[in-house]
Amino acid sequence: GQQVMQIPQYQHVQEGEDFTTYCNSSTTLSNIQWYKQRPGGHPVFLIQLVKSGEVKKQKRLTFQFGEAKKNSSLHITATQTTDVGTYFCAGPGTASKLTFGTGTRLQVTL
């Protein structure tokens, strides 16, 4: 079945440093979504990318969809403590089911 892997599993940065998480799918995706889950919270939708090579920005967050539509990345510039959480990518499977990636947990310290 479809597998979606993310690296790294965990990253600890100091506030102000940049952070990147990478997402790789075993199959070509029609689109990819990103979610953020704060500690003790629930996943919250961040963005959806649809086109090959698409790049979207949300303030300090930059999302990219690979040319082959099998990988994606999320880059955070100058991290802040509010960025702490686990970031999941997710790709569509059968019906409207989503397959979530393994997640990258980001810890930010002052």
Next chain:
Amino acid sequence: DSGVTQTPKHLITATGQRVTLRCSPRSGDLSVYWYQQSLDQGLQFLIQYYNGEERAKGNILERFSAQQFPDLHSELNLSSLELGDSALYFCASSGQGLAGANEQFFGPGTRLTVL
């Protein structure tokens, strides 16, 4: 607030017991999804319902079952509980029809502890 509600927030029970988790989707959303998240683990898809019918099944154990009612709320039934069933159970809803995926809105989750 995502608009998705889940009850109860916390549930503590013993091995061998049966529990029911309840989810109300966002107003107008026809699809409901159930996920299991164990400690420090990712989101394991369990099952999806669309307008009352089962649409997709993931790694859902035979001891688990779900249904979606005419008013679109959904229940996840977990029976013969084992220690390993302790986890966070999330419900999510989306407004997308049968074709293609759309963003999912997650509820706050039910934390199940099996002692």
